[in-house]
Amino acid sequence: MTTRQSDPAHPPSQAAPPSDPAARPRRSHVPGDGTDHARRVEKARKDMLHEGASATAGRPALKRTRIGADVVCEALLRQGVEVFFSYPGGVILPLYDVLGDYPQLRHVLVRHEQGGAHAADGYARVTGKVGVCMGTSGPGATNLVTGIGTALLDSIPMVAITGNVPAALIGKDAFQEIDINGITLPMTKHNYLVRNADDLPRVLAEAFHIARTGRPGPVHVDITKDALQQETRAEHPTDDQVMAGLPGFRPNLDGHGRQLKLAALELARAKRPVILAGHGVLHAEAWDDLRAFAEKTQIPVAWTLLGIGAIDETHPLAYGFMGMHGWKHVNRAIQSADLLFAVGMRFDDRVTGNVRTYAPYARIVHVDIDPAEIGKNVAVEVPIVGDAGRVLRALLPMVPEVDPLARADYFAELADWKADSEGSSWHGSGAWRDGHLSADYVVSRIGELSGHEANYVADVGQNQMWLARYAGFRSPNSHVSSGGLGTMGFSVPAAMGAALGRPDRETWAITGDGGFQMTFQELMTLVQDHIPVKIALFDNKKLGMIRQWQEIIYAGNYHSAHLLGPDYLKLADAFGIPAFSAATPDEVDGAIRAAQAVDGPALIWFQIAEEQNVFPMMPAGKGLSDLIENWGGADE
Amino acid sequence: MSSDPSRNGVQPEPSAAPAAPAHTAPPPRALPGGGVSRAHRLVALVVDRPGVLNRVASLMRARNFNIDSLAVSRTDRADISRMTITLHGDDVAVEQAAKQLYRLIDVLKVQDVTSEPTVEHELALVKIRATDSTRAEILKLVEMSRGRAVDVSAEAIIAEVSGPETDVDAFVALVRTYGIKELVRTGAVVMARGAQSIEEALKR
CATH class of the missing domain: 3.40.50.970 (Thiamin diphosphate (ThDP)-binding fold, Pyr/PP domains)
Structure with missing residues (x-):
């Protein structure tokens, strides 16, 4: 029995209600009642409240059918995932319902989804493999966001999987529903919303492929609860099928021959060259190639924050950490260089400071796998788009072997600067x-x-x-x-x-x-x-x-x-x-x-x-030559 | 997108750049961009998937590029859509926009057709206030502008005009004195002249 006014959006068809309310048929509160859409929404609501028959409840584990949640676990195993970091919640529970059937997958129950995302990130950084984290819809998903953003800015291969409300409830502000796909869209390499279990094998295979191929990055896969529960026979695609399904994703791995020749010319002419090694060297597993290249060309290597480890710091050609809090001698070398050979780094503002005064005498060869990084922050003379390892290997036979004696003066100066800088910076x-x-x-x-x-x-x-x-x-x-x-x-x-x-x-x-x-x-x-x-x-x-x-x-x-x-x-x-x-x-x-x-x-x-x-410290907006080396009480 | 990002940067020649004494101020390094801002037309072919328009729009917003107009349509291939993006910026900034677009997984091809010979068209519907005394005059102007009156009522005329953006601008300016009640423009669509085809270029 209702006494409230009818919804203006759904006016009753009869203008004059019968005078006896009891005789009147009860008006349905279901928008569009009787339509397929209304039935789907209703079923989804029941599923959300676990009223509907669960796809897996009460059946022996071995005899149950394969559902979307199984596909997720299979895909993780196919991708070589050993461990993932996750936190359960309402709509991702179908996955937790089947996890017990996949003992090879180690699940780490974190205490906060942000921790899960960072853990996946840390795992990816030390192994070079794709890190995996998961969370439920709404707050579980938004808690992952900081970790996904961290992975994006540092180009970390990561697949973040979240549950979402059943497809029919999307857009209805259901419990723990947030437009996480819209939120992660600008902060992932790519993202997906999967509403159908049949799409899961393809999407997950694509997600891992995209995350680790080319310039790595995080990929977010949002899966509706009903997609996790649906039965499916869809098969996992082969690598070729994955490639064919992504016609717009063809990272350029090999440097252009003409550009390589230009780079070799620049290297041959340079008197005061410096190699700037970045994270790309580690992504490409090109540390041996970098060392061989530096040794043949006798060029000192400076590294960015994320390029640490690209060369052994005890190597004679390893010069140091550059940038805002980098070593003074390294920044001095960059400021006086006549050639910067930048590999897998992106001239971030923490590296360059004021671009106008950055490396004023240097011509720049910039090797990066992402064409958008080249010419973005700093105009360069020779752009080379390609994988750091492949480019270094291709370039190695093209550059003349340099006798260390030929650079004796340069090296002596660098050594002086280094001794001076290390002495003054220590316990600054x-x-x-x-x-x-x-x-x-x-x-x-x-x-x-x-x-x-x-x-x-x-x-x-x-x-x-x-x-x-x-x-x-x-x-x-x-x-x-x-x-x-x-x-x-x-x-x-x-x-x-x-x-x-x-x-x-x-x-x-x-x-x-x-x-x-x-x-x-x-x-x-x-x-x-x-x-x-x-x-x-x-x-x-x-x-x-x-x-x-x-x-x-x-x-x-x-x-x-x-x-x-x-x-x-x-x-x-x-x-x-x-x-x-x-x-x-x-x-x-x-x-x-x-x-x-x-x-x-x-x-x-x-x-x-x-x-x-x-110390030293480069104040924001200043250049690499304007390092502050001590302040106030420091030397008093 | 076949350009050399260094062309905007005027760099000292290496021969002219020995390690100068510290007291000589070196010439400032050229920043990427900073050139003359002008209108650019980008044509992008994208995979027709849900959300692709959102991805493009979101990227342009996040990367600080201002879109003047964006027209999206199907192509002859069922799975591919075509976007025509017009934006203002110097050559390097627009090239950066194109490169960023390429990073989107669903983007197949981006071409800056600004300096190429193209056919460019935009369609506008203009609802112009009309009275018995001005109607004939307005109809004459519409006709002279190679437009068409698509709806004539007692107090208004809807004129349809098409052509390059500048032609549409000119017509709108021309009829503004009569009173524009409503204006809608599709945004420019462009196509390179001649036999070359951006769609065929996809089938490598």
Whole structure:
């Protein structure tokens, strides 16, 4: 019985209702009742509330039919996925219903979907394989977004899978419905919304193919709940079928012959060349090619933040880390170079500073697999579109072998600069003189005591720069850092994925007290899944990089730079994680060794100097020649 | 899209660039772009999938390119749509837009046809205020502009005009004094002259 006014959008057909309400047939509240559409919506609503017959409920596991959720698991196995990071929720439950039938797939139950996305990212960075994370619709999906964005900016191969409400409910603001496809559209390499189980094999195969081919990147696959539940016989496509289905995706891998010749000419003419190695070298697994190329041409190699590990830092031609917080000698070499040979890097603003004053004497050869990167930030003389490894291999026989003696003057100058810069940058804040614990010292000890062969996972801010500068990287894919998006809270969850990806190596999460407090809920995941991450927590009771900027750029207006933190030993204890503390330089080695001896996760609370800065520093908007090397109290 | 991104940058020759003493200010490095802004026409062939228009529009917004007009239609191939995008920018910026479009998985081909001989057409419907005293005059103007009156009523005329953007602009300016009640324009569609075909170029 209803007394309310009729919906103006659905006016009753009879203008005059009968006077006796009881005699009147009850008006349906279902929009468009009786139509197929209305039936589909109604069924979808029931399914959402688990009223409808579940596709898998109550049947013996072996006799059940193959449903969309099975296709997802099959696809993961076909793609060689060993582990994925996920969090359940209403609409992705059909997947959890079948997961037990796929014991080869390791499921890590994270504590927050953002942690899952970062873990997949960390896994991908150390293995070079595609990382996989999942979440449910609505908040589960939006929680993944930061991790997907991090992967996009750093070109990380990742497949993020989310459940969505049943297809018929899309657009009706159903419970936990959000237009996640619209949200991830501008921040993925590609994304899909799958409404039909028959499409799943193709879409998932395409997703993995796109994620890892060409310039890698994250792909998001949103699957409606009913697609996960539908029975399907659709077969998984072959690689050729996947390629044929993507006519618009043909990354150019080989450099153009004419461009290679031009590059060889530039290299032959250059007197002060520098190689700029970026993340692309690691993606292409071209570290051996890079070394061979540098050795033959006798060109020193500088690297970007994400290019760390492209060459062993102890190699005689390895010159150093460039950019805003890079080594002064490296930036000087770039500023005086007559040729920059850039491989797999994108002239980010943290690398160039003010482009107008960047490398003013240099001609530029730019090798990148993504044509859109060439000429985007910096105009270049010789663009080469191709895979870093293939281009370096093609170029190697085309360049003349250079006698190191021919560059003796150049090398002598570079060596002088390096000696000068390393001497002045070391312990740049002077904190060590007062007996405070200096972060760069801690980082260098961690590097040393782990043999420079661990997975080192940075957070964002000062800790990230200290790690990049002082740990001493010897092998590829050992350094993990959120470069492009600069995602605080990245370290602990990404280290989780890195530790699972490369269990043969120790894994160190280097984090500040700020970033750590963003995602430390994953400590419990480390415990539950027994993931042996060693957390080096650099606690300066500050948002260190914020404080540094406020000191230098905002005239010491330290708003919100001071950060209260808990007693981290008690915190770790509450999680059941062994924790150690170090507040003076002589406690450092003991704490590191103690953490290394723990079987499983461990935490070290390094109470570092509160006002240590990262120097040198290039203020935003300035150029590489305008580095600040000390400030205020540092040298007083 | 066959251009050399370096053409906008005036670079010092390597021979003229020894390591200069620190006190000499080096010439500023040329930035990509910064050239003369002009109207460009991009033709894009895309796979006809749900959301592809959204992808293109979203990319142009996110990358800070301003679209003047965008016309989408089917092609002779059932699975392929064609977009004509007109935008303003210098050559390098527009080339960057084209390269970014190429990054979309559903985009098959992008061509900047700005400097090529093309046929360009746009269609407009203009609802013009008309009275007994002005109707004949307006009809005359429509006819002179090679337009067509497609609807004539007591107080208004709907005129259909087509041609290059500038012709449509001229007509609209011409009838504005009578009062434009409503105006709709399709945005330009373009096609390169001669036998070459962007669609056939796909079938490599």
